[in-house]
Amino acid sequence: MKNIVEIEDLRIEFHLRDGVVNAVNGVTLAVKPGEVLGVVGESGSGKSLSARAIMNLLPRTAKVTSGRVRVQRKDGSVLDVLEQGRESRAMREVRGGQVGMVFQEPMTALSPMHSIGRQITTTLSLHTDLSRTAQRDRARELLDLVLLPDPRTMLDKYPHQLSGGMRQRAMIAMALSCNPALLLADEPTTALDVTTEAQILELIRGLQEKFRMGVIFITHNFGVVAELADRVAVMRTGEVVEEAGLEEVFYAPRHAYTQRLLSLIPRLPKAGAAPSKPEPPLSQEPVIDLRGLTMDFTVSKDWLGRSRDKLRAVDDVSFQIDRGETFGLLGESGSGKSTVARCILGAYAPTAGSIHFRDRDNRKHVLTELRGERLRRLRQHFQMVFQDPYSSLNPRMTVEQLIGEPLVNQGETDAGLIRSRAAELLEQVGLSTAMLSRYPHAFSGGQRQRISIARALCTNPSFVVLDESVSALDVSIAAQIIDLLRDLQVRLKLTYLFITHDLSMIANFADRIGVMRHGRMVEVSETRRFFSEPRHPYSEALLHAVPIPDPRLARERRSAKLASFRHSSAA
Amino acid sequence: MGRLILDRIFWAIPTLIAITIATFVIIQLPPGDFATAYIAELIQNGETVDDAEAARIRAEFGLDRPYPIQFLDWIGGIVLRGDFGISFDWQLPVSDLIWERLGLTLLISTLSLILTWAIAIPIGVYSATRQYSIFDHVFTVLGFLGRGIPDFLLALILMWLGLIYFNFHVGGLYSPEFSDAPWSFAKFLDLLKHLWVPVVVLATGGAAGLLRIMRANMLEELGKPYVETAYAQGLPERRVVWGYPVRVALNPFFSTVGWALPALISGDVITAVVLNLPTTGPLLLRALQNQDMYLAGGFILILSVFTIIGTLLSDILLVLTDPRIRHA
Numbered sequence: 001m002k003n004i005v006e007i008e009d010l011r012i013e014f015h016l017r018d019g020v021v022n023a024v025n026g027v028t029l030a031v032k033p034g035e036v037l038g039v040v041g042e043s044g045s046g047k048s049l050s051a052r053a054i055m056n057l058l059p060r061t062a063k064v065t066s067g068r069v070r071v072q073r074k075d076g077s078v079l080d081v082l083e084q085g086r087e088s089r090a091m092r093e094v095r096g097g098q099v100g101m102v103f104q105e106p107m108t109a110l111s112p113m114h115s116i117g118r119q120i121t122t123t124l125s126l127h128t129d130l131s132r133t134a135q136r137d138r139a140r141e142l143l144d145l146v147l148l149p150d151p152r153t154m155l156d157k158y159p160h161q162l163s164g165g166m167r168q169r170a171m172i173a174m175a176l177s178c179n180p181a182l183l184l185a186d187e188p189t190t191a192l193d194v195t196t197e198a199q200i201l202e203l204i205r206g207l208q209e210k211f212r213m214g215v216i217f218i219t220h221n222f223g224v225v226a227e228l229a230d231r232v233a234v235m236r237t238g239e240v241v242e243e244a245g246l247e248e249v250f251y252a253p254r255h256a257y258t259q260r261l262l263s264l265i266p267r268l269p270k271a272g273a274a275p276s277k278p279e280p281p282l283s284q285e286p287v288i289d290l291r292g293l294t295m296d297f298t299v300s301k302d303w304l305g306r307s308r309d310k311l312r313a314v315d316d317v318s319f320q321i322d323r324g325e326t327f328g329l330l331g332e333s334g335s336g337k338s339t340v341a342r343c344i345l346g347a348y349a350p351t352a353g354s355i356h357f358r359d360r361d362n363r364k365h366v367l368t369e370l371r372g373e374r375l376r377r378l379r380q381h382f383q384m385v386f387q388d389p390y391s392s393l394n395p396r397m398t399v400e401q402l403i404g405e406p407l408v409n410q411g412e413t414d415a416g417l418i419r420s421r422a423a424e425l426l427e428q429v430g431l432s433t434a435m436l437s438r439y440p441h442a443f444s445g446g447q448r449q450r451i452s453i454a455r456a457l458c459t460n461p462s463f464v465v466l467d468e469s470v471s472a473l474d475v476s477i478a479a480q481i482i483d484l485l486r487d488l489q490v491r492l493k494l495t496y497l498f499i500t501h502d503l504s505m506i507a508n509f510a511d512r513i514g515v516m517r518h519g520r521m522v523e524v525s526e527t528r529r530f531f532s533e534p535r536h537p538y539s540e541a542l543l544h545a546v547p548i549p550d551p552r553l554a555r556e557r558r559s560a561k562l563a564s565f566r567h568s569s570a571a
Numbered sequence: 572m573g574r575l576i577l578d579r580i581f582w583a584i585p586t587l588i589a590i591t592i593a594t595f596v597i598i599q600l601p602p603g604d605f606a607t608a609y610i611a612e613l614i615q616n617g618e619t620v621d622d623a624e625a626a627r628i629r630a631e632f633g634l635d636r637p638y639p640i641q642f643l644d645w646i647g648g649i650v651l652r653g654d655f656g657i658s659f660d661w662q663l664p665v666s667d668l669i670w671e672r673l674g675l676t677l678l679i680s681t682l683s684l685i686l687t688w689a690i691a692i693p694i695g696v697y698s699a700t701r702q703y704s705i706f707d708h709v710f711t712v713l714g715f716l717g718r719g720i721p722d723f724l725l726a727l728i729l730m731w732l733g734l735i736y737f738n739f740h741v742g743g744l745y746s747p748e749f750s751d752a753p754w755s756f757a758k759f760l761d762l763l764k765h766l767w768v769p770v771v772v773l774a775t776g777g778a779a780g781l782l783r784i785m786r787a788n789m790l791e792e793l794g795k796p797y798v799e800t801a802y803a804q805g806l807p808e809r810r811v812v813w814g815y816p817v818r819v820a821l822n823p824f825f826s827t828v829g830w831a832l833p834a835l836i837s838g839d840v841i842t843a844v845v846l847n848l849p850t851t852g853p854l855l856l857r858a859l860q861n862q863d864m865y866l867a868g869g870f871i872l873i874l875s876v877f878t879i880i881g882t883l884l885s886d887i888l889l890v891l892t893d894p895r896i897r898h899a
Binding site: 123 | 795796797799800801802803804805806807808815818819892893894895898
């Protein structure tokens, strides 16, 4: 066998109460030594299941109905994975020894109870006969290899003491500890910030080249694939619809689904392409006017309850949002963008600064001075749509109750009125009124987000905060939701504050962009101008970190970066 | 870590002071005092008690003094001389009454706690790793039965079985011939013969509830990505389950060890009464009924101290077992 892994006509079923689901439907894939196979697909396409079949680690409820998975072992012999018992010795030797795996969630994929060093030496103890000290030395070497600072002390750290990016590096060190011939990476950068994502991708590429490893890289993001893969397999509903070389898939996609996915990718405006418009003068009557907003959180208190250590989450932030505008607030995790939103919504009382709000009748309210009942009454004018459509809807309430709840909170008691309002809203967000009496579990992620939007619109607000509202959705669904939001904005004269860490989402939606970092607003700029002439070095760094869904451009950018690196190190 | 523990010990002191005051207030709350009850009893027995006599009785018990003085006297005795006062009802020092029973109470309770964990944890882990298997269903049914049957009923059933089929002397902790005898090996064996009934009764009830909690905790942990990571490292199932999710799932147990200590002393009164156990529960019940304030107060105080010690123990255990708390 010249491939290190071969999947042949794999079929996996789930037997559920209401029928059989064909999760994987005749998948055939292979990876040669040293080759990177990008597997792209939306949620439910069967891409993760196919990868888990290689490890023989399918969920216990899954049934393999046909097909075969073969892995080349270290001694050159070939193992028929699905013929082996899940707990067999041969399988355990493959896992961690021949095939390493990196998962999506660096927060939860490492054991919270064991130190980083311990987790690596455990793997080593299973697959090598190194002595204890040799294991520890090797673990230190590995941490050094994934470029973690100060590997010696890192060994004794626990996952909760590390940032997301550092954990993902530790995870990679663990997966590579026994020199696997194949690395399975399941959305390893999806949960990370763009700049961290770029670093991790670079690391994986570097290690892959260094050790001539085969990699199966599973992702929903075409941009990531363009940065990394040699070959691409596009999956949909359990099938591989197209498999070809990287450039072929990007520049000459054959299957309609691939073409559609590629067309949906939000593309960043090219640098310098747009003529820079002069910045429009600030409106005299902004809907939201933030001046010098500062928010401190108490980290620890002394014995009298006075705060001892303070964390400045938001530091002297000022900006305005005009009526009918979409203001994109961009920042990585911990930048303070959500804290700004919570201050506006009155969930936090800011330490300093003022927030002014104009309602539909152009009456001005000073939000920072309102308390109690008056703040509560004003809340009908501003609403929020959250990130996760799965946890932001109470599973025990019907759609009607969910959408009508804001009205009930405002003191409305007429059940008929609430019902008719809920029905009206449901139609506005493109769902059928027949769904009023159903519960959230009956809906897909995209539908749930529509319900969340309907709920936010219930009290007829003029200002809506969209907190990463499309980040958890598949690209095709996200595009639909953004279209809906745009449409509603025009029809209902809404003003949006769109919070996100994802540059590509904001590019085609926001009118202006504010970039936050470490609690400060580093740049506020009109969107096209932001992409063509970023003024702050951090904005520039963000723009450079976004994976480009274009293999040639991505390669150019890489070699340019390498050249500049060589240049600077030579100088 | 040492700092954390010292910190907790430091905070225990004001808590203790607050508790002693609260305890004193609580035992003064019911209308009347021990003298009222005592005089009523005298009148019932046909004696005449006039006001002067009543005042004399009250003075004799020291109940005529202002509350703060009574409190300081009471707490001063405990702190300085280990003197918890005299039980009005028993006419014996409170400390003798309590300590005599405390040892046995701790013995029974500790044994039943160990048995509870020994039953609940393995079954809970098994049920979770083999969810919806036949044995999971069996243990679920048994668990609900154990939870549903009151402990005292189970005690009665065991006593009845013991008497009918094994001809055991049940009830109490010793056979009549040993109850007042000095300690000997024979008495110890006799104790063991009696001990298993309360231990089993107390453990099954507790285990039934705990096993459901353990199963639920484990099911939540087993679904987490780090478990999959452990499998992907090549670990065998047994090591994955016991080395990773079980450690996390045990946290709620460690944090409730603290409650077990006071529950050991005050809890299970009914079972103890039914089984005629010389433990502290029935004594506390009677002290409260009779407004025997020094005895009741002494009890509540010791319970509170045990609660604080237990909580401290929980904190220390959590610090030792969970790095997320140790390196917070």
